[in-house]
Amino acid sequence: MSEGEKPSPANLSPRGLGEAPAPHYLGHRERARQRFLKLGEQHIEDYELLELILQIVIPRKDTKPLAKELIRAFGSFSGVFSATPKQLDQIKGLGLVSATNLKIIQAAAQRFARDRMTPDLPILGSWTALIDYCHAQMAFNDVEQFRILFLDKKNRLIADEVQQTGTVDHAPVYPREVIRRTLELSATALILVHNHPSGDPTPSTADVEMTRRINDVARPLGITVHDHIIIGKSGHSSMRGLKLI
Structure with missing residues (x-):
């Protein structure tokens, strides 16, 4: 508004001169x-x-x-x-x-989601919290990620670590490296987890073979592989539940 110009109704808000409308x-x-x-x-x-x-x-x-x-x-x-x-x-x-x-x-x-898996309680008793946590961490990654939950003799969580990150349809996993890290942490049980960026959590033949190789190395050392969970965008699969291990 130029000097001396009178305010017009368009320049006035209901609350008074010079105050812009909300x-x-x-x-x-x-x-x-x-x-x-x-x-x-x-x-x-x-x-x-x-x-x-x-x-x-x-x-x-x-x-x-x-x-x-x-x-x-x-x-x-x-x-x-x-x-x-x-x-x-x-x-x-x-x-x-x-x-x-x-x-x-x-x-x-x-x-x-991670903190819902109370360290003082067996992780297998909090299955819903475990799946929610894994889904939040991995379901929408655009590349495969392989992680391991390391457990003590009472199945309490010691550590959750990403072991490998791969491509859109593959993450290399080396059974002896998995066992080496398990022994370093003094863990006695494992839950393996990885995602399928395609969204379909159905285990592949390669998934099943890799899990069995890890199990074959772990068993003689007294290390239990409780499960291998595969996470997809809209669901998950459990190899233990499917009787694949």
Whole structure:
């Protein structure tokens, strides 16, 4: 407005001269938060939960369109968090800082899932927590990852370690290296876990043969291979459950 010009109605907000109107999305944000508090996590859509998370990451923006675009781009809620910062940075409206913040939230969720597997209790007694943890860690990786849960004689978790990271359909596993690390940790039992980036958790012939080779080396040393779990995007399989070991 030029000097001496009288304010027009278009330049006035309901609250007075010079005060800009509140952004249109503020009311929507509050309604979304109240909906979450009223209904709980299980009764809101994936994009609605992602929208609420993005409100924390990006405090001054309407995040509903961005939430829908991210789920469209990466296929699912979990797929968004499993994407790399570089992949997330390519989505218009996000940026590398916000992408990094999403990865921090993912790390917190994974840590929470890990801590549900109480170290003082047998891990085999917390099967649901174990599967939830493995799924959070591995289900949406775009390459195969082979990890081992090392257990003591009471089947309590000693360590969880990624042994190998491979390609989209293969991760090299060396049975003697698996046993060497088991002995270093004084573990007496193992749970083997790896993911299938294809999404199908069905064990391959190579998966079964590799598991049996590890079992053949472990058994004479008094080391028990409890299971080999394969994680896919929408489920898992247990070789023990399938009677393959």
